[in-house]
Amino acid sequence: MHLFLQQVFSGLASGAIYASLALALVMIYRATDLVNFAQGEMAMFSTYIAWMLVNAAVPFWAAFALTLIVSFIGGMVIERVVVRPVENAPVLAAVVVTIGLLLIFNALAGWLFTYTLQEFPSPFPDRPLFGALMTTRDLGVIAVTLIMLALLFAFFRFTATGLAMRAAAQNPASARLCGIRVGRMLAIGWGLAAAIGATAGIMVAPILFLDPEMMSGVLLYAFTGALLGGITSPVGAVIGGLIVGVTENLVGTYLIASQLKLTVALILIVIVLAFRPNGLFGTAIVRRV
Amino acid sequence: MAPILHLHAVKAFYGAFEALHGIDVAVEDGGMTVLLGANGAGKTTTLRAVCGMVRSEGAIVFAGEALQRRSTEEIAAMGVAHVPEGRGTFVGLTVEENLRLGGYTRASKPHDAMARMYGYFPILADRRRQQAGALSGGEQQMLAIARALMMAPRLLVLDEPSFGLAPRVVEAIFAIIDRIRREQRVSVLLVEQNASLALELADHAYLIETGYVVASGSAKALADDPQIRRSYLGY
Amino acid sequence: MNDGTAAIASEKLAVGGEARLRIGAWRRFAIAALIVLAAALPFGLSNYQVFELTQVMIYAIAVLGLNILTGYNGQISLGHGGFFAAGGYTAAVLMHRYGVPYWATLPPAALVGFALGLLFGLPALRFEGPYLALVTLAMAVATPQTLKYFSWTGGQQGLNLAKPAPPPGLGIDRDRWLYLFVLVILLVAIRVAANLLNGRTGRAWMAIRDHPIAAAAMGVDTPRYKTLAFGTSTLFTAVAGALAAIVVGFVAPESFSLFLSISFLVGSAVGGIATIGGAIVGGFFIEFVPNFANDISDAAPWAIYGLAMLLFMYAMPRGVVGSLGPLAAWLRGRLRPAVAAGEISAASNNASSPQQTSQGRLE
Ligand SMILES: Nc1ncnc2c1ncn2[C@@H]1O[C@H](COP(=O)(O)OP(=O)(O)OP(=O)(O)O)[C@@H](O)[C@H]1O
Ligand SMILES: [Mg+2]
Numbered sequence: 085m086h087l088f089l090q091q092v093f094s095g096l097a098s099g100a101i102y103a104s105l106a107l108a109l110v111m112i113y114r115a116t117d118l119v120n121f122a123q124g125e126m127a128m129f130s131t132y133i134a135w136m137l138v139n140a141a142v143p144f145w146a147a148f149a150l151t152l153i154v155s156f157i158g159g160m161v162i163e164r165v166v167v168r169p170v171e172n173a174p175v176l177a178a179v180v181v182t183i184g185l186l187l188i189f190n191a192l193a194g195w196l197f198t199y200t201l202q203e204f205p206s207p208f209p210d211r212p213l214f215g216a217l218m219t220t221r222d223l224g225v226i227a228v229t230l231i232m233l234a235l236l237f238a239f240f241r242f243t244a245t246g247l248a249m250r251a252a253a254q255n256p257a258s259a260r261l262c263g264i265r266v267g268r269m270l271a272i273g274w275g276l277a278a279a280i281g282a283t284a285g286i287m288v289a290p291i292l293f294l295d296p297e298m299m300s301g302v303l304l305y306a307f308t309g310a311l312l313g314g315i316t317s318p319v320g321a322v323i324g325g326l327i328v329g330v331t332e333n334l335v336g337t338y339l340i341a342s343q344l345k346l347t348v349a350l351i352l353i354v355i356v357l358a359f360r361p362n363g364l365f366g367t368a369i370v371r372r373v
Numbered sequence: 374m375a376p377i378l379h380l381h382a383v384k385a386f387y388g389a390f391e392a393l394h395g396i397d398v399a400v401e402d403g404g405m406t407v408l409l410g411a412n413g414a415g416k417t418t419t420l421r422a423v424c425g426m427v428r429s430e431g432a433i434v435f436a437g438e439a440l441q442r443r444s445t446e447e448i449a450a451m452g453v454a455h456v457p458e459g460r461g462t463f464v465g466l467t468v469e470e471n472l473r474l475g476g477y478t479r480a481s482k483p484h485d486a487m488a489r490m491y492g493y494f495p496i497l498a499d500r501r502r503q504q505a506g507a508l509s510g511g512e513q514q515m516l517a518i519a520r521a522l523m524m525a526p527r528l529l530v531l532d533e534p535s536f537g538l539a540p541r542v543v544e545a546i547f548a549i550i551d552r553i554r555r556e557q558r559v560s561v562l563l564v565e566q567n568a569s570l571a572l573e574l575a576d577h578a579y580l581i582e583t584g585y586v587v588a589s590g591s592a593k594a595l596a597d598d599p600q601i602r603r604s605y606l607g608y
Numbered sequence: 609m610n611d612g613t614a615a616i617a618s619e620k621l622a623v624g625g626e627a628r629l630r631i632g633a634w635r636r637f638a639i640a641a642l643i644v645l646a647a648a649l650p651f652g653l654s655n656y657q658v659f660e661l662t663q664v665m666i667y668a669i670a671v672l673g674l675n676i677l678t679g680y681n682g683q684i685s686l687g688h689g690g691f692f693a694a695g696g697y698t699a700a701v702l703m704h705r706y707g708v709p710y711w712a713t714l715p716p717a718a719l720v721g722f723a724l725g726l727l728f729g730l731p732a733l734r735f736e737g738p739y740l741a742l743v744t745l746a747m748a749v750a751t752p753q754t755l756k757y758f759s760w761t762g763g764q765q766g767l768n769l770a771k772p773a774p775p776p777g778l779g780i781d782r783d784r785w786l787y788l789f790v791l792v793i794l795l796v797a798i799r800v801a802a803n804l805l806n807g808r809t810g811r812a813w814m815a816i817r818d819h820p821i822a823a824a825a826m827g828v829d830t831p832r833y834k835t836l837a838f839g840t841s842t843l844f845t846a847v848a849g850a851l852a853a854i855v856v857g858f859v860a861p862e863s864f865s866l867f868l869s870i871s872f873l874v875g876s877a878v879g880g881i882a883t884i885g886g887a888i889v890g891g892f893f894i895e896f897v898p899n900f901a902n903d904i905s906d907a908a909p910w911a912i913y914g915l916a917m918l919l920f921m922y923a924m925p926r927g928v929v930g931s932l933g934p935l936a937a938w939l940r941g942r943l944r945p946a947v948a949a950g951e952i953s954a955a956s957n958n959a960s961s962p963q964q965t966s967q968g969r970l971e
Binding site: 244247248250251254255257258259260261262263264265266 | 450
């Protein structure tokens with residue numbers, strides 16, 4: 085039982101990271117019907133920025149904040165420059181653009197920072213808590229994620245810009261008629277998604293070590309979490325991410341302890357989806373005819 | 374009185390297809406102009422041209438400023454509030470959020486305006502926390518008009534506000550439009566299938582057929598025109 | 609008077625018919641010339657270039673399979689590398705363990721591909737859009753890991769195959785023989801695909817893609833046709849996988865990574881998903897662009913590859929053939945205004961109507 089709870093808690097910590105990235109995916113999907121396959125690599129690149137800052141002796145939390153700002157701006161620029169040309173193109177063209185972006189970031193990171201694993205400092209000490217049920221580090225990761233999510237939900241619920249972003253995602257034509265600049269909202273959405281991804285990257289780097297491939301597995305889990313929750317539901321994305329994190333850990337502990345755990349976790353989730361094809365909290369995808 | 378909105382020789386296009394072939398339409402400041410015409414005549418397209426939602430040629434002048442080459446967002450911010458065909462409410466957001474969005478371009482706090490809207494449409498006050506998608510058709514139309522008025526517009530553009538509503542509801546909505554128009558000094562450009570009702574309220578009317586203005590004049594003159602009576606008023 | 613108009617009309621018809629015939633003949637001639645050229649090509653190239661072109665054709669068959677599914681039936685797949693692997697391993701195991709001659713492995717590979725596709729297509733019926741993407745992605749991720757697990761697949765090391773010898777007495781070497789062998793299969797694949805797509809089945813697939821509700825209302829058996837599209841698609845891709853195993857003489861789990869699946873999708877998009885010719889363009893893209901990228905920059909070749917993907921999508925969002933096709937039709941119309949006028953106005957309508965674009969957004 086102790087082992088089980090231990091695994092659940094450490095699963096929640098990695099699940100919180102998946103949840104963040106899943107949320108980033110959902111935000112962009114809701115606004116543009118597009119799965120941003122580059123989300124993970126963008127987060128990885130952000131993490132390298134944080135890594136450089138920390139190496140330049142910037143205090144951890146200052147580096148964290150700076151990285152979020154840089155990522156936010158970077159995300160906006162990517163939307164305006166890279167994604168905008170395919171805004172009205174067939175979805176597959178946009179998907180291919182995000183795949184291209186994935187390759188570019190990955191290669192660029194490999195070229196600039198090499199493919200060797202880098203240690204990344206954790207802001208949280210690694211001490212056991214509650215009779216070794218969890219560590220302070222896990223708790224820290226979960227806390228940071230929860231704070232970020234709370235801020236985000238408050239932003240969308242209570243600010244005019246947040247509301248305008250939701251309106252623009254839901255009905256761009258009507259949003260324009262209200263005087264909302266839909267293009268700018270999209271850019272802000274990408275900026276926020278990039279900043280959320282950066283948080284996920286910085287939280288996961290001390291665990292996985294930093295290298296250009298660091299986020300590829302995380303992206304897969306996040307994508308799975310987003311879909312499990314329902315790709316149109318932000319709350320679903322968070323819960324889905326957490327479920328994926330815990331499932332992955334339990335599969336690794338009890339079923340199979342190798343690289344196959346990714347496969348097994350995926351298959352389990354696909355089976356769940358077979359019974360709930362729109363995810364746990366999603367609404368049916370309406371095909372636009 | 375100078376017109377607040379003036380379209381001069383306006384053509385409009387969907388891709389290569391020309392839907393309007395050079396029309397002239399005017400709305401007096403504080404006045405109400407109605408566009409009549411059969412299905413597919415180009416009424417909606419005229420409204421879309423005003424709001425920059427279709428590609429157009431010719432001159433469109435609103436309050437002394439040219440509207441061409443401006444984006445829909447800018448035109449909205451200049452004081453043109455458009456309630457589109459099919460209402461265009463944000464069905465996934467609450468009634469109150471819809472109204473807040475109407476006030477998006479206003480610098481001041483929207484609370485007073487919102488209270489005024491709840492005064493005009495008390496039913497919306499009761500439903501303020503409900504999703505707009507859960508409202509009835511008539512309630513959604515009221516919400517759409519209230520959202521447009523939240524923008525404190527100088528020109529209200531309405532595309533078939535009576536569509537799909539029971540006659541009693543239609544009359545109620547038009548009564549409120551008339552009242553608002555007087556109280557808030559908004560000019561109105563209206564597209565309406567219910568010609569007799571529209572001609573009663575409006576001061577000017579245009580008859581559009583296949584992309585041309587085929588008749589225009591004071592609402593009263595058009596209402597008395599025998600041919601229009603036969604085709605559009607049915608008596 | 610009635611008779612007169614009828615006579616004129618029938619005359620017009622006759623003229624139109626003749627002109628169409630002439631175009632048909634021209635087209636046939638052009639195609640025949642292209643085939644002859646393709647068959648003669650390897651004799652003027654180096655061994656390595658011949659090998660590369662053989663790979664292009666193999667990828668083209670795989671992408672053609674994907675186009676049937678994604679382009680013509682509207683179902684996305686990020687997992688076709690898995691079916692490519694299934695075909696490859698079927699051929700490899702048959703050759704390696706049972707001594708089956710290489711050419712005889714194609715029908716079983718096709719069968720395995722078809723059967724797996726049907727099996728996969730059934731649950732896939734429940735999924736749409738990103739959900740289908742995830743399910744197929746899971747398949748792509750699972751494939752190499754699963755292949756490593758078994759001993760009859762050669763585990764981590766994979767299987768080495770003897771490269772097939774050309775038929776004696778033909779007087780050509782192995783590489784050129786394999787090139788011709790693959791060319792024949794490609795031509796057969798194109799022919800079969802064209803027949804299917806132009807026939808009842810193809811019309812049903814496209815109806816389901818464009819108007820799923822109307823198609824169902826009109827009595828199209830949607831589940832059956834969607835599953836069939838899956839099976840047909842994976843049949844093509846599995847045959848391509850078998851050819852790859854034969855030509856490369858080697859299969860290993862790592863050759864069938866997620867990246868391969870994604871390459872197929874990219875090749876499909878670059879060529880034009882709802883086209884047959886686009887598959888060949890896609891094959892060229894998958895085979896050659898990474899090499900070009902390497903030549904341009906050995907520091908970050910994949911960045912160049914990614915950039916190429918971006919540029920292609922900006923320039924031709926409907927893919928090379930998908931975007932140039934209407935242009936070609938327009939040009940043809942310029943040359944023969946009387947005949948093709950109808951066809952062109954239809955094409956330009958397609959390109960400009962906003963309704964059309966919103967509907968074709970998945971394409
Ligand atoms: N999105 C569009 N794409 C292409 N053509 C369009 C589009 N919308 C309208 N049209 C065409 O433009 C012409 C005018 O249409 P419009 O919608 O302005 O008519 P309307 O007068 O508003 O008719 P209704 O009373 O039915 O609303 C019609 O021929 C119509 O087919
Ligand atoms: Mg209309």
